[in-house]
Amino acid sequence: xxxxxxxxxxxxxxxxxxxxxxxxxxxxxxxxxxxxxxxxxxxxxxxxxxxxxxxxxxxxxxxxxxxxxxxxxxxxxxxxxxxxxxxxxxxxxxxxxxxxxxxxxxxxxxxxxxxxxxxxxxxxxxxxxxxxxxxxxxxxxxxxxxxxxxxxxxxxxxxxxxxxxxxxxxxxxxxxxxxxxxxxxxxxxxxxxxxxxxxxxxxxxxxxxxxxxxxxxxxxxxxxxxxxxxxxxxxxxxxxxxxxxxxxxxxxxxxxxxxxxxxxxxxxxxxxxxxxxxxxxxxxxxxxxxxxxxxxxxxxxxxxxxxxxxxxxxxxxxxxxxxxxxxxxxxxxxxxxxxxxxxxxxxxxxxxxxxxxxxxxxxxxxxxxxxxxxxxxxxxxxxxxxxxxxxxxxxxxxxxxxxxxxxxxxxxxxxxxxxxxxxxxxxxxxxxxxxxxxxxxxxxxxxxxxxxxxxxxxxxxxxxxxxxxxx
Numbered sequence: 001x002x003x004x005x006x007x008x009x010x011x012x013x014x015x016x017x018x019x020x021x022x023x024x025x026x027x028x029x030x031x032x033x034x035x036x037x038x039x040x041x042x043x044x045x046x047x048x049x050x051x052x053x054x055x056x057x058x059x060x061x062x063x064x065x066x067x068x069x070x071x072x073x074x075x076x077x078x079x080x081x082x083x084x085x086x087x088x089x090x091x092x093x094x095x096x097x098x099x100x101x102x103x104x105x106x107x108x109x110x111x112x113x114x115x116x117x118x119x120x121x122x123x124x125x126x127x128x129x130x131x132x133x134x135x136x137x138x139x140x141x142x143x144x145x146x147x148x149x150x151x152x153x154x155x156x157x158x159x160x161x162x163x164x165x166x167x168x169x170x171x172x173x174x175x176x177x178x179x180x181x182x183x184x185x186x187x188x189x190x191x192x193x194x195x196x197x198x199x200x201x202x203x204x205x206x207x208x209x210x211x212x213x214x215x216x217x218x219x220x221x222x223x224x225x226x227x228x229x230x231x232x233x234x235x236x237x238x239x240x241x242x243x244x245x246x247x248x249x250x251x252x253x254x255x256x257x258x259x260x261x262x263x264x265x266x267x268x269x270x271x272x273x274x275x276x277x278x279x280x281x282x283x284x285x286x287x288x289x290x291x292x293x294x295x296x297x298x299x300x301x302x303x304x305x306x307x308x309x310x311x312x313x314x315x316x317x318x319x320x321x322x323x324x325x326x327x328x329x330x331x332x333x334x335x336x337x338x339x340x341x342x343x344x345x346x347x348x349x350x351x352x353x354x355x356x357x358x359x360x361x362x363x364x365x366x367x368x369x370x371x372x373x374x375x376x377x378x379x380x381x382x383x384x385x386x387x388x389x390x391x392x393x394x395x396x397x398x399x400x401x402x403x404x405x406x407x408x409x410x411x412x413x414x415x416x417x418x419x420x421x422x423x424x425x426x427x428x429x430x431x432x433x434x435x436x437x438x439x440x441x442x443x444x445x446x447x448x449x450x451x452x453x454x455x456x457x458x459x460x461x462x463x464x465x466x467x468x469x470x471x
Contacts, residue, residue, distance in 0.1 A: 012040035033115035033122035034096035035077035035104040045091035054089025103133035143191035143327040151188035154196040180329035191329040208243040217439035240274040269353040277303035297384040427465040
Protein backbone atom coordinates (compact mmCIF):
# COMPACT_ATOMS: atom_id res chain seq x y z
CA UNK A 1 0.00 0.00 0.00
CA UNK A 2 1.13 3.58 -0.67
CA UNK A 3 -0.24 6.94 0.43
CA UNK A 4 -2.40 7.29 -2.70
CA UNK A 5 -4.17 4.05 -1.86
CA UNK A 6 -4.46 5.21 1.73
CA UNK A 7 -6.29 8.47 0.99
CA UNK A 8 -8.37 7.31 -1.99
CA UNK A 9 -9.52 9.85 -4.59
CA UNK A 10 -8.71 12.98 -2.58
CA UNK A 11 -6.46 15.36 -4.50
CA UNK A 12 -5.65 17.68 -1.59
CA UNK A 13 -4.09 16.14 1.47
CA UNK A 14 -1.46 16.67 4.12
CA UNK A 15 0.44 14.24 6.30
CA UNK A 16 2.03 14.05 9.73
CA UNK A 17 4.26 11.29 10.97
CA UNK A 18 2.83 11.61 14.50
CA UNK A 19 0.35 13.65 16.51
CA UNK A 20 1.99 16.74 17.99
CA UNK A 21 -0.13 17.51 21.05
CA UNK A 22 2.05 20.38 22.26
CA UNK A 23 2.20 21.98 18.80
CA UNK A 24 -1.42 21.84 17.61
CA UNK A 25 -0.92 24.71 15.16
CA UNK A 26 1.52 22.57 13.15
CA UNK A 27 -1.37 20.45 11.89
CA UNK A 28 -4.52 22.40 12.82
CA UNK A 29 -3.54 24.92 10.15
CA UNK A 30 -4.24 22.20 7.58
CA UNK A 31 -7.69 21.61 9.09
CA UNK A 32 -8.40 25.35 8.84
CA UNK A 33 -7.13 25.52 5.25
CA UNK A 34 -9.14 22.50 4.08
CA UNK A 35 -12.33 23.91 5.61
CA UNK A 36 -11.71 27.36 4.12
CA UNK A 37 -10.95 25.94 0.69
CA UNK A 38 -12.48 22.80 -0.74
CA UNK A 39 -11.92 20.06 1.76
CA UNK A 40 -9.12 17.53 2.08
CA UNK A 41 -7.61 14.81 4.21
CA UNK A 42 -4.96 14.92 6.92
CA UNK A 43 -3.22 11.58 7.41
CA UNK A 44 -1.42 10.76 10.66
CA UNK A 45 1.30 8.10 10.54
CA UNK A 46 2.98 9.05 7.24
CA UNK A 47 6.49 10.51 7.07
CA UNK A 48 7.56 13.45 4.89
CA UNK A 49 9.05 11.05 2.34
CA UNK A 50 5.66 9.24 2.16
CA UNK A 51 6.95 6.26 4.15
CA UNK A 52 4.06 4.53 5.95
CA UNK A 53 5.09 4.53 9.61
CA UNK A 54 1.80 4.09 11.45
CA UNK A 55 0.73 5.16 14.96
CA UNK A 56 1.43 3.22 18.12
CA UNK A 57 -1.87 4.27 19.75
CA UNK A 58 -4.18 5.18 16.88
CA UNK A 59 -7.40 5.07 18.90
CA UNK A 60 -5.99 7.26 21.67
CA UNK A 61 -4.58 9.70 19.11
CA UNK A 62 -7.94 9.88 17.33
CA UNK A 63 -9.68 10.98 20.52
CA UNK A 64 -7.06 13.65 21.12
CA UNK A 65 -7.27 14.85 17.50
CA UNK A 66 -11.03 15.30 17.80
CA UNK A 67 -10.68 17.15 21.10
CA UNK A 68 -7.95 19.47 19.80
CA UNK A 69 -9.93 20.36 16.65
CA UNK A 70 -12.96 21.25 18.75
CA UNK A 71 -10.78 23.34 21.06
CA UNK A 72 -8.63 25.22 18.53
CA UNK A 73 -10.85 25.63 15.44
CA UNK A 74 -13.44 28.41 15.41
CA UNK A 75 -16.03 27.69 14.18
CA UNK A 76 -15.67 23.93 14.35
CA UNK A 77 -15.55 22.51 10.79
CA UNK A 78 -17.33 19.35 9.72
CA UNK A 79 -14.89 16.43 9.81
CA UNK A 80 -14.79 12.66 10.02
CA UNK A 81 -12.19 10.39 11.61
CA UNK A 82 -11.39 6.98 10.20
CA UNK A 83 -8.76 4.27 10.60
CA UNK A 84 -6.79 2.54 7.87
CA UNK A 85 -4.51 -0.45 8.27
CA UNK A 86 -1.53 -1.69 6.33
CA UNK A 87 -0.39 -5.01 7.76
CA UNK A 88 0.49 -4.23 11.38
CA UNK A 89 0.41 -0.44 10.94
CA UNK A 90 -2.59 1.74 11.77
CA UNK A 91 -3.25 5.25 10.47
CA UNK A 92 -5.74 7.96 11.44
CA UNK A 93 -7.31 9.92 8.58
CA UNK A 94 -9.11 13.20 9.25
CA UNK A 95 -11.39 14.08 6.36
CA UNK A 96 -12.36 17.77 6.44
CA UNK A 97 -15.38 18.93 4.47
CA UNK A 98 -15.60 22.19 2.56
CA UNK A 99 -16.96 24.70 5.06
CA UNK A 100 -20.05 26.86 4.66
CA UNK A 101 -19.34 29.14 7.65
CA UNK A 102 -16.03 30.59 6.47
CA UNK A 103 -13.62 31.80 7.63
CA UNK A 104 -12.48 28.94 9.88
CA UNK A 105 -9.78 30.19 12.25
CA UNK A 106 -7.05 28.45 14.19
CA UNK A 107 -7.28 29.84 17.73
CA UNK A 108 -4.38 29.38 20.13
CA UNK A 109 -1.30 31.01 21.66
CA UNK A 110 -3.10 34.36 21.55
CA UNK A 111 -3.52 34.04 17.78
CA UNK A 112 -6.58 33.93 15.54
CA UNK A 113 -5.50 32.93 12.02
CA UNK A 114 -7.43 31.68 8.99
CA UNK A 115 -5.37 29.46 6.68
CA UNK A 116 -5.61 28.74 2.94
CA UNK A 117 -4.14 26.00 0.76
CA UNK A 118 -1.47 27.19 -1.69
CA UNK A 119 -0.16 24.21 -3.61
CA UNK A 120 0.59 21.60 -0.96
CA UNK A 121 1.06 24.08 1.87
CA UNK A 122 -1.29 25.73 4.39
CA UNK A 123 -0.53 29.44 4.68
CA UNK A 124 -2.23 32.39 6.43
CA UNK A 125 -4.96 34.00 4.32
CA UNK A 126 -4.13 37.37 2.78
CA UNK A 127 -6.41 40.34 3.62
CA UNK A 128 -8.24 40.01 0.29
CA UNK A 129 -8.64 36.24 0.74
CA UNK A 130 -10.00 36.84 4.23
CA UNK A 131 -12.55 39.34 2.89
CA UNK A 132 -13.60 36.83 0.27
CA UNK A 133 -13.99 34.12 2.93
CA UNK A 134 -16.18 36.46 5.00
CA UNK A 135 -18.38 37.10 1.94
CA UNK A 136 -18.65 33.38 1.22
CA UNK A 137 -19.55 32.64 4.81
CA UNK A 138 -22.32 35.23 4.71
CA UNK A 139 -23.74 33.76 1.51
CA UNK A 140 -23.11 36.98 -0.43
CA UNK A 141 -20.95 37.92 -3.40
CA UNK A 142 -19.00 41.13 -4.00
CA UNK A 143 -21.16 42.17 -6.94
CA UNK A 144 -24.39 41.87 -4.91
CA UNK A 145 -23.26 44.19 -2.11
CA UNK A 146 -24.39 47.80 -1.79
CA UNK A 147 -21.73 50.10 -3.21
CA UNK A 148 -20.67 53.42 -1.68
CA UNK A 149 -21.84 55.34 -4.76
CA UNK A 150 -25.14 57.10 -5.50
CA UNK A 151 -27.30 55.54 -8.21
CA UNK A 152 -28.67 58.96 -9.22
CA UNK A 153 -25.17 60.05 -10.28
CA UNK A 154 -24.72 57.13 -12.68
CA UNK A 155 -25.67 56.65 -16.32
CA UNK A 156 -25.92 53.36 -18.22
CA UNK A 157 -26.08 54.47 -21.86
CA UNK A 158 -23.53 51.88 -23.04
CA UNK A 159 -25.25 48.99 -21.29
CA UNK A 160 -28.66 50.00 -22.67
CA UNK A 161 -27.44 50.43 -26.25
CA UNK A 162 -25.57 47.10 -26.30
CA UNK A 163 -28.58 45.32 -24.74
CA UNK A 164 -30.83 46.74 -27.48
CA UNK A 165 -28.34 45.89 -30.21
CA UNK A 166 -27.69 42.29 -29.11
CA UNK A 167 -31.19 41.27 -27.96
CA UNK A 168 -33.58 43.61 -29.76
CA UNK A 169 -35.17 44.50 -26.41
CA UNK A 170 -35.36 47.93 -24.81
CA UNK A 171 -33.89 48.34 -21.33
CA UNK A 172 -36.74 49.29 -18.99
CA UNK A 173 -36.50 51.09 -15.64
CA UNK A 174 -37.59 47.88 -13.88
CA UNK A 175 -34.52 46.15 -15.32
CA UNK A 176 -32.19 48.06 -12.99
CA UNK A 177 -33.36 45.88 -10.11
CA UNK A 178 -34.01 42.69 -12.08
CA UNK A 179 -30.47 42.88 -13.52
CA UNK A 180 -29.04 43.46 -10.02
CA UNK A 181 -27.70 46.97 -10.72
CA UNK A 182 -29.64 48.23 -7.69
CA UNK A 183 -30.99 46.41 -4.66
CA UNK A 184 -34.61 46.34 -3.47
CA UNK A 185 -34.07 49.65 -1.67
CA UNK A 186 -32.76 51.40 -4.76
CA UNK A 187 -29.12 51.37 -3.66
CA UNK A 188 -26.46 51.00 -6.34
CA UNK A 189 -24.76 47.61 -6.08
CA UNK A 190 -21.12 46.91 -6.88
CA UNK A 191 -22.33 45.29 -10.11
CA UNK A 192 -24.08 48.55 -10.97
CA UNK A 193 -20.95 50.56 -10.19
CA UNK A 194 -18.88 48.31 -12.47
CA UNK A 195 -21.36 48.66 -15.37
CA UNK A 196 -21.94 52.43 -15.13
CA UNK A 197 -20.68 54.45 -18.12
CA UNK A 198 -18.08 56.22 -16.00
CA UNK A 199 -17.40 53.42 -13.53
CA UNK A 200 -16.20 54.88 -10.21
CA UNK A 201 -14.42 51.61 -9.32
CA UNK A 202 -10.84 52.76 -9.87
CA UNK A 203 -9.26 49.32 -9.98
CA UNK A 204 -11.66 48.17 -12.70
CA UNK A 205 -9.33 48.99 -15.59
CA UNK A 206 -7.93 47.14 -18.56
CA UNK A 207 -4.29 47.40 -19.65
CA UNK A 208 -3.46 46.25 -23.18
CA UNK A 209 0.05 46.07 -24.62
CA UNK A 210 1.42 44.82 -27.92
CA UNK A 211 5.00 43.94 -27.08
CA UNK A 212 7.80 43.95 -29.62
CA UNK A 213 8.89 40.33 -29.96
CA UNK A 214 8.48 37.32 -27.71
CA UNK A 215 9.14 38.94 -24.33
CA UNK A 216 8.56 42.25 -22.57
CA UNK A 217 12.15 43.30 -23.29
CA UNK A 218 12.95 42.13 -26.80
CA UNK A 219 14.45 45.22 -28.38
CA UNK A 220 14.98 48.97 -28.43
CA UNK A 221 11.24 49.55 -28.70
CA UNK A 222 9.57 47.48 -25.99
CA UNK A 223 5.92 48.21 -26.81
CA UNK A 224 4.44 48.72 -30.28
CA UNK A 225 1.02 49.65 -28.90
CA UNK A 226 -0.06 50.41 -25.35
CA UNK A 227 -3.52 51.35 -24.10
CA UNK A 228 -5.30 51.79 -20.77
CA UNK A 229 -9.10 51.61 -20.72
CA UNK A 230 -11.60 52.64 -18.06
CA UNK A 231 -15.38 52.75 -17.87
CA UNK A 232 -18.18 50.20 -17.97
CA UNK A 233 -17.26 46.53 -18.11
CA UNK A 234 -19.05 46.44 -21.47
CA UNK A 235 -16.71 49.18 -22.71
CA UNK A 236 -13.68 47.28 -21.38
CA UNK A 237 -14.80 44.10 -23.14
CA UNK A 238 -15.25 45.82 -26.48
CA UNK A 239 -12.00 47.77 -26.12
CA UNK A 240 -10.05 44.62 -25.26
CA UNK A 241 -11.34 42.57 -28.20
CA UNK A 242 -10.82 45.54 -30.55
CA UNK A 243 -7.23 45.93 -29.33
CA UNK A 244 -6.50 42.28 -30.11
CA UNK A 245 -8.18 42.55 -33.52
CA UNK A 246 -6.28 45.73 -34.43
CA UNK A 247 -2.96 44.14 -33.51
CA UNK A 248 -3.59 40.84 -35.28
CA UNK A 249 -3.28 39.62 -38.84
CA UNK A 250 -5.42 37.33 -40.94
CA UNK A 251 -3.75 34.87 -43.30
CA UNK A 252 -5.34 33.16 -46.27
CA UNK A 253 -4.53 30.10 -48.30
CA UNK A 254 -5.74 29.13 -51.75
CA UNK A 255 -8.05 26.10 -51.87
CA UNK A 256 -9.38 25.08 -55.27
CA UNK A 257 -11.22 28.05 -56.75
CA UNK A 258 -11.42 29.87 -53.44
CA UNK A 259 -9.41 30.54 -50.34
CA UNK A 260 -9.51 29.85 -46.60
CA UNK A 261 -9.08 32.72 -44.16
CA UNK A 262 -6.91 31.91 -41.17
CA UNK A 263 -6.87 34.43 -38.28
CA UNK A 264 -3.97 34.70 -35.85
CA UNK A 265 -6.46 34.19 -33.02
CA UNK A 266 -10.02 32.81 -33.27
CA UNK A 267 -12.49 35.60 -32.47
CA UNK A 268 -14.65 33.46 -30.18
CA UNK A 269 -11.67 32.29 -28.13
CA UNK A 270 -10.49 35.89 -27.63
CA UNK A 271 -14.00 37.03 -26.65
CA UNK A 272 -14.41 34.18 -24.15
CA UNK A 273 -10.97 34.87 -22.69
CA UNK A 274 -11.61 38.58 -22.13
CA UNK A 275 -15.15 37.97 -20.82
CA UNK A 276 -13.88 35.43 -18.29
CA UNK A 277 -11.09 37.76 -17.17
CA UNK A 278 -13.47 40.68 -16.54
CA UNK A 279 -16.41 38.75 -15.08
CA UNK A 280 -14.64 36.23 -12.85
CA UNK A 281 -11.81 38.42 -11.54
CA UNK A 282 -11.52 39.09 -7.84
CA UNK A 283 -12.68 42.71 -7.42
CA UNK A 284 -11.80 42.60 -3.74
CA UNK A 285 -8.16 42.54 -4.84
CA UNK A 286 -7.26 46.24 -5.04
CA UNK A 287 -4.11 47.34 -6.84
CA UNK A 288 -4.26 44.77 -9.61
CA UNK A 289 -6.06 44.92 -12.96
CA UNK A 290 -6.84 42.77 -15.96
CA UNK A 291 -4.01 42.73 -18.50
CA UNK A 292 -3.89 41.68 -22.15
CA UNK A 293 -0.28 41.22 -23.25
CA UNK A 294 0.27 40.45 -26.93
CA UNK A 295 3.55 39.01 -28.19
CA UNK A 296 4.58 37.79 -31.64
CA UNK A 297 3.62 34.20 -30.87
CA UNK A 298 0.89 34.49 -28.21
CA UNK A 299 -1.56 36.49 -26.12
CA UNK A 300 -1.54 36.31 -22.32
CA UNK A 301 -4.77 37.42 -20.62
CA UNK A 302 -4.21 37.93 -16.89
CA UNK A 303 -6.95 38.31 -14.28
CA UNK A 304 -6.54 38.89 -10.50
CA UNK A 305 -7.95 35.99 -8.49
CA UNK A 306 -7.51 32.31 -9.26
CA UNK A 307 -10.19 29.70 -9.85
CA UNK A 308 -13.28 30.34 -7.75
CA UNK A 309 -12.97 26.79 -6.44
CA UNK A 310 -9.38 27.48 -5.35
CA UNK A 311 -8.09 24.47 -7.28
CA UNK A 312 -5.01 24.29 -9.45
CA UNK A 313 -5.63 23.37 -13.09
CA UNK A 314 -2.47 21.28 -13.37
CA UNK A 315 -3.30 17.74 -14.44
CA UNK A 316 -7.05 18.43 -14.62
CA UNK A 317 -9.36 17.60 -17.52
CA UNK A 318 -10.47 21.10 -18.50
CA UNK A 319 -13.65 19.76 -20.08
CA UNK A 320 -14.80 18.28 -16.77
CA UNK A 321 -14.14 21.20 -14.42
CA UNK A 322 -17.48 22.41 -12.98
CA UNK A 323 -18.39 26.05 -13.49
CA UNK A 324 -18.31 28.23 -10.36
CA UNK A 325 -18.96 31.96 -10.48
CA UNK A 326 -17.27 34.47 -8.22
CA UNK A 327 -19.56 37.29 -9.42
CA UNK A 328 -22.93 35.68 -10.27
CA UNK A 329 -24.75 38.97 -10.97
CA UNK A 330 -22.13 40.09 -13.49
CA UNK A 331 -22.20 36.64 -15.09
CA UNK A 332 -26.00 36.79 -15.35
CA UNK A 333 -25.92 40.26 -16.95
CA UNK A 334 -23.35 39.23 -19.55
CA UNK A 335 -25.45 36.17 -20.23
CA UNK A 336 -28.44 38.45 -20.87
CA UNK A 337 -26.23 40.45 -23.23
CA UNK A 338 -25.47 37.17 -25.03
CA UNK A 339 -21.75 37.43 -24.38
CA UNK A 340 -21.69 34.20 -22.37
CA UNK A 341 -23.91 31.25 -21.47
CA UNK A 342 -25.60 30.83 -18.11
CA UNK A 343 -24.31 27.32 -17.62
CA UNK A 344 -20.69 28.43 -18.01
CA UNK A 345 -18.63 26.76 -20.72
CA UNK A 346 -15.79 29.21 -21.40
CA UNK A 347 -12.98 26.63 -21.28
CA UNK A 348 -14.82 24.30 -23.65
CA UNK A 349 -15.58 27.06 -26.16
CA UNK A 350 -11.99 28.31 -26.21
CA UNK A 351 -10.61 24.81 -26.77
CA UNK A 352 -13.26 23.97 -29.37
CA UNK A 353 -12.67 27.23 -31.24
CA UNK A 354 -8.96 26.48 -31.53
CA UNK A 355 -9.42 22.85 -32.50
CA UNK A 356 -11.79 23.91 -35.28
CA UNK A 357 -9.16 26.05 -37.04
CA UNK A 358 -7.47 24.60 -40.14
CA UNK A 359 -3.98 25.63 -38.96
CA UNK A 360 -4.40 24.15 -35.47
CA UNK A 361 -2.04 21.56 -34.05
CA UNK A 362 -1.44 20.34 -30.49
CA UNK A 363 1.48 22.74 -29.97
CA UNK A 364 -0.98 25.65 -30.27
CA UNK A 365 -3.39 24.35 -27.61
CA UNK A 366 -4.49 27.18 -25.27
CA UNK A 367 -2.96 27.04 -21.78
CA UNK A 368 -4.96 27.81 -18.62
CA UNK A 369 -2.85 28.57 -15.55
CA UNK A 370 -4.39 29.31 -12.15
CA UNK A 371 -3.50 29.45 -8.48
CA UNK A 372 -5.15 31.11 -5.50
CA UNK A 373 -4.12 34.62 -6.53
CA UNK A 374 -4.29 34.89 -10.31
CA UNK A 375 -5.48 33.36 -13.54
CA UNK A 376 -3.69 33.51 -16.89
CA UNK A 377 -4.97 32.32 -20.25
CA UNK A 378 -2.40 31.91 -23.02
CA UNK A 379 -3.70 31.88 -26.59
CA UNK A 380 -1.13 30.94 -29.23
CA UNK A 381 -0.83 32.68 -32.60
CA UNK A 382 -2.01 30.06 -35.09
CA UNK A 383 -0.10 31.68 -37.97
CA UNK A 384 3.19 32.18 -36.17
CA UNK A 385 5.97 30.27 -37.88
CA UNK A 386 4.11 29.90 -41.20
CA UNK A 387 4.61 31.83 -44.44
CA UNK A 388 1.04 32.41 -45.51
CA UNK A 389 -0.20 35.39 -47.48
CA UNK A 390 -1.29 37.87 -44.82
CA UNK A 391 -3.98 40.52 -44.68
CA UNK A 392 -2.69 42.86 -42.02
CA UNK A 393 -5.23 44.55 -39.79
CA UNK A 394 -2.85 47.02 -38.16
CA UNK A 395 -4.03 50.45 -37.02
CA UNK A 396 -0.55 51.46 -35.95
CA UNK A 397 0.75 51.99 -39.50
CA UNK A 398 -2.41 51.74 -41.59
CA UNK A 399 -0.87 49.24 -44.02
CA UNK A 400 -2.50 46.26 -45.71
CA UNK A 401 -0.60 43.20 -46.88
CA UNK A 402 2.78 41.73 -45.97
CA UNK A 403 4.03 38.39 -44.64
CA UNK A 404 4.91 36.94 -41.28
CA UNK A 405 8.01 34.77 -40.98
CA UNK A 406 10.07 33.00 -38.39
CA UNK A 407 9.61 29.62 -36.80
CA UNK A 408 7.88 29.09 -33.48
CA UNK A 409 9.63 25.80 -32.87
CA UNK A 410 13.03 27.42 -33.33
CA UNK A 411 12.21 30.20 -30.85
CA UNK A 412 10.85 27.76 -28.28
CA UNK A 413 13.92 25.52 -28.70
CA UNK A 414 16.22 28.51 -28.15
CA UNK A 415 14.39 29.52 -24.97
CA UNK A 416 14.39 25.95 -23.65
CA UNK A 417 18.10 25.63 -24.45
CA UNK A 418 18.80 28.77 -22.40
CA UNK A 419 16.75 27.42 -19.49
CA UNK A 420 18.52 24.04 -19.74
CA UNK A 421 21.96 25.70 -19.67
CA UNK A 422 21.07 27.78 -16.58
CA UNK A 423 19.79 24.73 -14.70
CA UNK A 424 22.81 22.68 -15.69
CA UNK A 425 25.11 25.44 -14.41
CA UNK A 426 23.14 26.04 -11.19
CA UNK A 427 20.72 23.25 -10.09
CA UNK A 428 19.49 25.48 -7.21
CA UNK A 429 18.40 28.32 -9.49
CA UNK A 430 14.77 29.42 -9.06
CA UNK A 431 12.22 29.97 -11.83
CA UNK A 432 12.02 33.66 -10.86
CA UNK A 433 15.79 34.00 -11.31
CA UNK A 434 15.61 32.30 -14.71
CA UNK A 435 12.74 34.59 -15.73
CA UNK A 436 14.65 37.71 -14.68
CA UNK A 437 17.75 36.69 -16.66
CA UNK A 438 15.76 35.85 -19.80
CA UNK A 439 13.39 38.83 -19.58
CA UNK A 440 10.26 36.66 -19.63
CA UNK A 441 7.49 35.94 -17.13
CA UNK A 442 7.79 33.28 -14.43
CA UNK A 443 4.72 31.54 -15.87
CA UNK A 444 6.48 31.34 -19.26
CA UNK A 445 9.51 29.68 -17.64
CA UNK A 446 7.31 27.19 -15.76
CA UNK A 447 5.38 26.39 -18.91
CA UNK A 448 8.57 25.77 -20.90
CA UNK A 449 10.03 23.57 -18.13
CA UNK A 450 6.84 21.46 -18.15
CA UNK A 451 7.54 20.76 -21.81
CA UNK A 452 11.11 19.63 -21.01
CA UNK A 453 10.73 15.99 -20.01
CA UNK A 454 14.44 15.67 -19.19
CA UNK A 455 14.26 18.09 -16.24
CA UNK A 456 12.67 17.33 -12.85
CA UNK A 457 12.55 19.23 -9.55
CA UNK A 458 13.52 17.16 -6.51
CA UNK A 459 12.41 18.21 -3.04
CA UNK A 460 10.28 21.22 -2.19
CA UNK A 461 10.69 24.96 -1.78
CA UNK A 462 14.13 26.50 -1.43
CA UNK A 463 15.62 23.24 -0.17
CA UNK A 464 14.94 21.46 -3.46
CA UNK A 465 16.99 21.36 -6.65
CA UNK A 466 16.75 20.57 -10.35
CA UNK A 467 17.96 17.30 -11.78
CA UNK A 468 18.65 16.54 -15.43
CA UNK A 469 17.61 13.03 -16.40
CA UNK A 470 20.33 10.94 -17.94
CA UNK A 471 23.13 12.83 -16.12
